[in-house]
Amino acid sequence: MTLSFIILNYNTSLQTLNCVKSIIDHAPNTSYEIIVVDNNSNKEEWETLNSLLQDYDLNIIKSRINLGFGAGNVLGANFANGDFLCFLNSDIIFTEDCITPLIEYLNRHNDVGCITPQQYNRNNIIVPSFNHDSGITEELFGKELLETLFSSKYPKRKNTIYKKPFSVKQINGCFMIFPKNIFWEVGGFDQNIFLYYEELDICYRLKEKGYKSVVYPNCRFSHLHGESTKKAHSNTVRELYISKMYCYRKYHNIILSSCFRIINIIKLMTKPNKWYILPVVLRGESSSKSMRHNRL
Structure with missing residues (x-):
C-alpha cells in the first residue's frame, strides 16, 4: 500500500x-x-x-x-x-x-x-x-x-x-x-x-x-492554527459565510435554505462588527463576491 x-x-x-x-x-x-x-x-x-x-x-x-x-x-x-x-x-x-x-x-x-x-x-x-x-x-x-x-x-x-x-x-x-x-x-x-x-x-x-x-x-x-491562512485577504470572514450559505443551499430545499439564511441574518444583526457580512447573507446567491474572483 x-x-x-x-x-x-x-x-x-x-x-x-x-x-x-x-x-x-x-x-x-x-x-x-x-x-x-x-x-x-x-x-x-x-x-x-x-x-x-x-x-x-x-x-x-x-x-x-x-x-x-x-x-x-x-x-x-x-x-x-x-x-x-x-x-x-x-x-x-x-x-x-x-x-x-x-x-x-x-x-x-x-x-x-x-x-x-x-x-x-x-x-x-x-x-x-x-x-x-x-x-x-x-x-x-x-x-x-x-x-x-x-x-x-x-x-x-x-x-x-x-x-x-x-x-x-x-x-x-x-x-x-x-x-x-x-x-x-x-x-x-x-x-x-x-x-x-x-x-x-x-x-x-x-x-x-x-x-x-x-x-x-x-x-x-x-x-499551528492559522499559519497557513494568516496572510490571506481580510475578506476571509465574508468568504466563510459565502461557503456556509452555498453548502446549505446545496443540500436543502428552498424553504429550509431561506430559514437558515433568516436565522443567520438575525444573529448577524446583533453583532455590529459583522454587519459588513449582511449583504452576503441577504443576497443568498453570493458566490460572485467570493475571493475566487479576486484570485488572491
Whole structure:
C-alpha cells in the first residue's frame, strides 16, 4: 500500500518546509510520496519554496492562479500515485508516526471514507478534531447546548479526551486521509467552494454513499492554527459565510435554505462588527463576491 501526502502552499514556504521535514522525521511504515501544490504564491515566496525544498525528494506543482482549498487539493490529487491520499495544511507538524495506525484502520474498515488523528495546538493542548452539522438546529441552539442535552448525537468537542475511534459528522480539513478510490467515488472536494466548509461538504457526500468519517484519538499531530491562512485577504470572514450559505443551499430545499439564511441574518444583526457580512447573507446567491474572483 502506498500513500500520497498533498500539502497546499500559499505564501507559507517556511511552514511547508517544516511540515515536510516532520513527515520525513516520523515517516510512516509504508511507501509514500510528497506532493506540494503552490497556489500561486507571490514571486518571492515561490522562489523561497523552491530553494528550501530543492534537496527533498518530492513533487512541486505550481498553479498559475489561486485555486482555493478544494481545487488546489484536487490538482495535487490528480498527480498522486498512492492508494491513500493525505491532505495537509502547510502548518501541520508531525510529532509521531500517526499515519501507520490510520492506514491499518482504514484497511480493516471498508466503510470508513476519511479519517484524522487527534489534533493538538502549538502549546500541546488538545483541540477539537471534528465538528457537528452546520444546520438550523445548531444555529438556533448552539453546539455546546446540544452537546449537553444530546451527547450521543453530539459528542463533546472541547476539553474531552477520547480513547477509541468514533464516527462524526465531519472531521477537520487540516488533516484528512481518504482511500483514493473513495475520494474519487464521491467526486473529491467541491471546487465551487474557494475556502471553508469543504470538509463538511465532502463528509456529507461520504455519508450519502454509506461511508463514515472517523476520528482516531490514539495518535496525534500538532496544528499551528492559522499559519497557513494568516496572510490571506481580510475578506476571509465574508468568504466563510459565502461557503456556509452555498453548502446549505446545496443540500436543502428552498424553504429550509431561506430559514437558515433568516436565522443567520438575525444573529448577524446583533453583532455590529459583522454587519459588513449582511449583504452576503441577504443576497443568498453570493458566490460572485467570493475571493475566487479576486484570485488572491
